[in-house]
Amino acid sequence: MLTRADLAALPEYVPGRTLPGAIKLSSNEVPYGPLPGVVESVTQAMASAHRYPDMAVVTLRERLAQRLGVSPDRIATGCGSVALAEHLATVTCRDGDEILFAWRSFEAYPILTATAGAVAVRVPNTPAHGHDLPAMAAAITERTRLIFVCNPNNPTGTAVRRDELAKFLDAVPSDVLVVLDEAYREFVTDDAVPDGLAAFGDRPNVVVLRTMSKAWGLAGLRVGYLVASPEVAATVRKVVTPFSVSGLAQAAAVAALEAEEEMRRRVQLVIAERERVASAVRSLLPEVPPTQANFVWLPLSGDRATAFAAACEAGGVLVRPFAGDGVRVSIGTPEENDAFLAIAHTFFSAG
Numbered sequence: 225m226l227t228r229a230d231l232a233a234l235p236e237y238v239p240g241r242t243l244p245g246a247i248k249l250s251s252n253e254v255p256y257g258p259l260p261g262v263v264e265s266v267t268q269a270m271a272s273a274h275r276y277p278d279m280a281v282v283t284l285r286e287r288l289a290q291r292l293g294v295s296p297d298r299i300a301t302g303c304g305s306v307a308l309a310e311h312l313a314t315v316t317c318r319d320g321d322e323i324l325f326a327w328r329s330f331e332a333y334p335i336l337t338a339t340a341g342a343v344a345v346r347v348p349n350t351p352a353h354g355h356d357l358p359a360m361a362a363a364i365t366e367r368t369r370l371i372f373v374c375n376p377n378n379p380t381g382t383a384v385r386r387d388e389l390a391k392f393l394d395a396v397p398s399d400v401l402v403v404l405d406e407a408y409r410e411f412v413t414d415d416a417v418p419d420g421l422a423a424f425g426d427r428p429n430v431v432v433l434r435t436m437s438k439a440w441g442l443a444g445l446r447v448g449y450l451v452a453s454p455e456v457a458a459t460v461r462k463v464v465t466p467f468s469v470s471g472l473a474q475a476a477a478v479a480a481l482e483a484e485e486e487m488r489r490r491v492q493l494v495i496a497e498r499e500r501v502a503s504a505v506r507s508l509l510p511e512v513p514p515t516q517a518n519f520v521w522l523p524l525s526g527d528r529a530t531a532f533a534a535a536c537e538a539g540g541v542l543v544r545p546f547a548g549d550g551v552r553v554s555i556g557t558p559e560e561n562d563a564f565l566a567i568a569h570t571f572f573s574a575g
Contacts (some may be wrong), residue, residue: 230338231338231339234334234335234338235334235335236335237331237332237335238331239251240252240542240544240554241542242542243537243542245540246537246540246541246542247540247541247542247556247560247563247564248542248554248556249541249542249543249553249554249555249556249560249561249564250542250543250544250552250554251443251544251554252378252408252438252517252518252519252552252554253437253438253441253443253554254438254439254441254490254491254494254518255556255557255560256441256490256493256557257441258441258442258476258480259440259441259479259480259483259486259487259490260483260486261479261480261482261483262441262442262476262479262480262483264479265475265476265478265479266445266472266475266476266479268475269471269472269474269475269476270472272471273471273472275471276467276471277467277469277470277471277474278471278474279466279467280461281301281469281474282296283474283478284301284447284449284469284474284477284478285299285301285449287478287481288449288481291481291484292421292451294421294425294451295454297454297457297458298451298452298453298454298457299449299450299451299457300449300450300452300457300460300461300464301447301448301449301464301469302448302449302450302460302464302468302469303446303447303448303465303468303469304435304437304446304447304448305405305407305433305434305435305437305448305449305450306330306332306336306448307446307448307464307465307468308433308448308449308450308460308464309332309333309336309372309403309405309433310332310336310339310340311460311463311464312370312401312403312431312433312450312460313336313337313339313340313342313370314340314463315456315459315460315462315463316369316370316401317337317340317341317342317369317370318341318342319341319342320341320342320343320367321342321343321367321368321369321370322342322343322344322345322365322367322368322369322370323336323337323340323342323343323344323345323368323369323370323371323372324345324347324360324363324364324368324370324371324372325344325345325346325347325371325372325373325374326346326347326348326349326354326355326356326360326372326373326374326377327346327347327348327349328349328379328380328546328549329349329355329372329374329377329378329379329380330372330374330377330378330379330405331379331546333372334346342369342370343367345363345368347359347360347363349377349380349382352382352513353377353380353382353513353521353523354377354380354382354383354384354513355373355374355375355377355382355384357373357384357388357389357391357392358392360373360392361392361395361396364395364396364397364400368397368400369400369401370400370401370403371396371400371401371402371403372403372405373389373392373402373403373404373405374405374407375389375404375405375406375417375420376408376409376411376412376417376515376516376517377517378407378408378517378519378552379519379521379544379546379550379552380513380515380521380550381513381514381515381516381517381519381520381521382513382514382515382516382521383412383414383417383516384417385414385416385417385418386416386417386418386423387416389404389418389423389424390423390424393424393427393430396429398428398429399429400429401429401430401431401456402429402430402431403431403432403433403450404420404424404430404431404432404433405433406419406420406432406433406434407433407434407435407437407438408438408439408516408517408518409434410438410439410440410487410488410491411438411439411491411494411495411498411516411517411518412516413495413516414516417516420432421451425451428453428455428456430452431450431451431452431456432450432451432452433448433449433450434448434449434450434451435447435448435449436448436449436477436480438518439487439490439491439518440477440480440481440487441480441487441490442473442476442477442480445470445472445473445476445477446469446473447469447473447474447476447477494518494555497555497556497557497558497561498515498517498518498519498520498555500561501520501553501555501561501564501565502514502515502520504565504568505520505522505553505565505568508568508569508572508573509522509523509524509572511523518554518555519552519553519554519555520552520553520555521550521551521552521553522550522551522552522553523549523550524549524550524551525548525549525550526548527547527548529545529546529547529548529549529550529551530545530547532545532551532568532571533545533551535567535570535571536564536567536568539563539566539567540563541560541563541564541567543564
């Protein structure tokens with residue numbers, strides 16, 4: 225074979241589908257368009273599109289550092305937070321090393337683990353669809369190099385709280401890197417769910433991973449960042465694909481950061497709809513867990529996940545099925561959510 229034989233069985237990443245005319249609630253996007261100033265900044269940046277962008281991403285890293293209260297040398301940027309997760313696997317693992325994560329969690333984790341030549345250690349979620357941190361701590365071995373804690377968790381929306389996360393981090397050996405994947409941090413309303421940077425950012429073996437794709441409305445431009453110790457961040461910057469954050473993406477991200485007040489207003493709209501949708505769906509399916517993200521999780525075993533997704537698609541709404549486990553439904557506009565709820569009511573009322 226001309227490529228690695230072990231990758232033949234690797235599943236492909238499955239994005240949320242898009243169909244003309246359908247309501248898309250399958251990719252956890254915020255439905256309100258780019259933030260003010262973003263389109264204008266991207267348009268202006270197009271005048272320099274024939275030039276390479278700043279590979280060090282200096283302006284954006286400085287703006288992020290100022291906003292987060294850290295030094296710029298603690299920040300690395302990449303083509304979305306998922307690319308940075310892959311880079312973290314690269315800088316920590318050699319063949320046979322282990323990467324530990326909950327399951328079900330972000331579906332890219334097994335893929336990037338295999339790409340790094342590492343071994344995936346999947347720890348089943350609790351019956352409440354959240355991370356089982358004691359079981360994860362017990363699963364650490366001498367080969368464990370990297371641990372992902374997705375908080376809030378994608379696709380279940382559940383979140384681990386400060387005390388249990390602190391206890392878990394205390395149990396992790398100092399030579400194992402723990403990534404707090406906080407792609408949905410802006411949607412958290414539970415005060416007991418910690419800001420990973422504020423609570424644990426001073427620990428040398430903790431990395432906080434975030435994205436501009438969700439609350440900041442830049443999913444199509446791919447900007448993610450991490451905050452780590454200067455040594456870890458510097459090592460990640462060495463392996464990041466050169467120029468992977470385009471000039472347009474950098475300009476858009478800087479402009480988005482200037483519109484934080486509007487971002488917060490939009491997030492509040494999403495949160496209000498999230499609570500309404502979750503409550504309505506829970507009346508039909510009581511097992512729906514509490515969510516701290518911009519989506520809800522419908523636990524549906526057997527073939528019910530694919531059947532429900534098919535019913536939604538037939539009704540003009542696209543959701544994200546995970547065969548045998550459940551369906552993730554992103555929060556859209558009130559009108560989009562009403563269309564989804566009407567389908568859900570018909571499906572679950574019919575048994």
